[in-house]
Amino acid sequence: MNCDKILPNRENPPPLLASHNLTVSIGGKTLCRNWQLQLKSGEIWGILGGNGAGKTTLLHTLAGLRKADQGEVLLQNRPLERLKDRERAQQLGFLLQDDSTAFPATVLETALQGRHPHMGHFSWESSEDEAIAMAALKQVGLTDYCQRNIDQLSGGERQRLKIATLLVQQPKVWLLDEPANHLDLHHQVSLLEQLIGSVKAHSGTLLMSLHDLNLAQRFCDKLILLFPADEKGNGPEVGDKVELLTEENLQRLYQHPIRRLTTEAGPVFIPA
Numbered sequence: 078m079n080c081d082k083i084l085p086n087r088e089n090p091p092p093l094l095a096s097h098n099l100t101v102s103i104g105g106k107t108l109c110r111n112w113q114l115q116l117k118s119g120e121i122w123g124i125l126g127g128n129g130a131g132k133t134t135l136l137h138t139l140a141g142l143r144k145a146d147q148g149e150v151l152l153q154n155r156p157l158e159r160l161k162d163r164e165r166a167q168q169l170g171f172l173l174q175d176d177s178t179a180f181p182a183t184v185l186e187t188a189l190q191g192r193h194p195h196m197g198h199f200s201w202e203s204s205e206d207e208a209i210a211m212a213a214l215k216q217v218g219l220t221d222y223c224q225r226n227i228d229q230l231s232g233g234e235r236q237r238l239k240i241a242t243l244l245v246q247q248p249k250v251w252l253l254d255e256p257a258n259h260l261d262l263h264h265q266v267s268l269l270e271q272l273i274g275s276v277k278a279h280s281g282t283l284l285m286s287l288h289d290l291n292l293a294q295r296f297c298d299k300l301i302l303l304f305p306a307d308e309k310g311n312g313p314e315v316g317d318k319v320e321l322l323t324e325e326n327l328q329r330l331y332q333h334p335i336r337r338l339t340t341e342a343g344p345v346f347i348p349a
């Protein structure tokens with residue numbers, strides 16, 4: 078591996094998460110080829126693309142949950158696949174779209190799982206860990222449910238609990254697969270604001286897949302538009318949201334005309 082370009086340097090610190098010549102395919106479809114991506118401290122990224130475009134697959138690859146066809150992912154300058162699970166969990170948090178594998182536990186026990194990567198191997202959760210978990214549950218409005226079993230939560234409450242668990246974990250790199258799923262309008266905005274506030278306060282970075290263009294416009298600095306990769310060199314487009322959120326790009330991305338309206342609150346996107 079050639080790390081010349083990403084050696085640590087005070088003026089140009091290495092990206093928190095980077096892909097190096099990454100090629101990812103699934104089901105005979107190539108999502109990206111020899112792809113270089115750099116997520117830096119303080120940056121908030123979005124991945125946009127239609128159903129089946131590969132957003133989840135790409136996020137899973139960047140999190141090390143599935144192997145890339147070629148290339149590698151670097152977490153704070155170290156190849157992800159060489160990190161121990163615990164080391165990885167200290168630095169990288171993932172919000173899965175589907176967590177049907179979750180085992181029975183109370184809301185508080187689930188939030189406390191976010192502390193596990195930071196605890197000693199044989200230690201129990203301390204009162205300080207519990208206070209951190211309760212503070213996160215308060216942030217997402219679940220204090221009153223802390224002793225309830227998670228199978229007694231609504232879809233939106235479960236999503237808020239997953240977000241609380243990440244707030245407890247406090248990773249450097251946050252990868253979120255459709256964080257706005259199941260959330261009502263108030264919680265979409267208030268929880269994304271809290272997540273992003275926490276990411277920025279800890280000089281982290283966040284990458285999330287979204288279906289809502291207005292949330293992408295509101296919260297992201299940078300975007301990945303997941304156009305299919307082909308032999309002609311086409312593929313994902315990466316850049317500032319201001320450059321990428323055009324009607325032309327969005328129509329091509331979703332194969333549907335999208336109108337960009339200018340309002341006092343900023344641009345608003347609606348399907349035509």
Ligand SMILES: Nc1ncnc2c1ncn2[C@@H]1O[C@H](COP(=O)(O)OP(=O)(O)OP(=O)(O)O)[C@@H](O)[C@H]1O
Binds near residue numbers: 103104127131132134
């Ligand atoms: N195990 C698998 N084997 C083959 N193809 C798969 C497999 N899992 C997913 N796919 C296909 O890979 C493509 C990308 O799926 P992925 O879930 O990453 O898309 P997505 O952009 O997250 O979609 P959505 O917006 O619908 O959640 C889809 O066409 C899907 O059918």
